[in-house]
Amino acid sequence: xxxxxxxxxxxxxxxxxxxxxxxxxxxxxxxxxxxxxxxxxxxxxxxxxxxxxxxxxxxxxxxxxxxxxxxxxxxxxxxxxxxxxxxxxxxxxxxxxxxxxxxxxxxxxxxxxxxxxxxxxxxxxxxxxxxxxxxxxxxxxxxxxxxxxxxxxxxxxxxxxxxxxxxxxxxxxxxxxxxxxxxxxxxxxxxxxxxxxxxxxxxxxxxxxxxxxx
Numbered sequence: 437x438x439x440x441x442x443x444x445x446x447x448x449x450x451x452x453x454x455x456x457x458x459x460x461x462x463x464x465x466x467x468x469x470x471x472x473x474x475x476x477x478x479x480x481x482x483x484x485x486x487x488x489x490x491x492x493x494x495x496x497x498x499x500x501x502x503x504x505x506x507x508x509x510x511x512x513x514x515x516x517x518x519x520x521x522x523x524x525x526x527x528x529x530x531x532x533x534x535x536x537x538x539x540x541x542x543x544x545x546x547x548x549x550x551x552x553x554x555x556x557x558x559x560x561x562x563x564x565x566x567x568x569x570x571x572x573x574x575x576x577x578x579x580x581x582x583x584x585x586x587x588x589x590x591x592x593x594x595x596x597x598x599x600x601x602x603x604x605x606x607x608x609x610x611x612x613x614x615x616x617x618x619x620x621x622x623x624x625x626x627x628x629x630x631x632x633x634x635x636x637x638x639x640x641x642x643x644x645x646x647x648x649x650x
């Protein structure tokens with residue numbers, strides 16, 4: 437990864453601290469993985485502070501497949517089975533069955549409806565009956581060890597929420613260019629600067645967790 441482009445956002449540890457601070461304040465962050473992996477940048481928002489305006493940004497600027505990252509225990513409580521019995525995706529992306537809020541939504545497609553679905557899923561005391569299946573929000577189950585166990589955006593999302601002292605639930609979507617191609621690091625950095633978002637890498641999060649023993 438071109439570290440020169442990232443230096444303007446600080447050292448690896450500073451980048452994590454800036455991302456954590458932004459999430460605490462209800463703002464979004466951009467998270468990139470390795471060039472040899474997906475080589476993509478995902479916009480993260482905390483589920484508990486998510487707004488319809490932020491969801492609209494994800495729908496407008498990203499791939500449109502808005503995912504809700506959840507730890508294993510939450511997935512079990514909500515009784516969300518894997519999307520498929522045999523996951524053959526390149527990076528073992530841990531999709532569960534898609535969801536919709538069982539009340540308070542219309543077709544489930546609008547930004548407001550998708551936020552309502554996210555809020556229903558992450559609410560304290562949420563039960564399986566609070567969600568319909570399938571729907572327009574795509575849960576992802578994070579590995580228990582976080583980025584130490586799997587160097588994916590799903591685990592990075594839950595790890596960052598925990599580091600920020602928030603509930604361990606967040607949404608993400610992959611940043612795309614206006615022509616529909618995937619944004620790479622130069623475009624990710626440009627978007628981040630225009631939208632005042634910090635940029636952090638999954639390797640940064642690994643380094644931060646090791647340095648702080650968390």
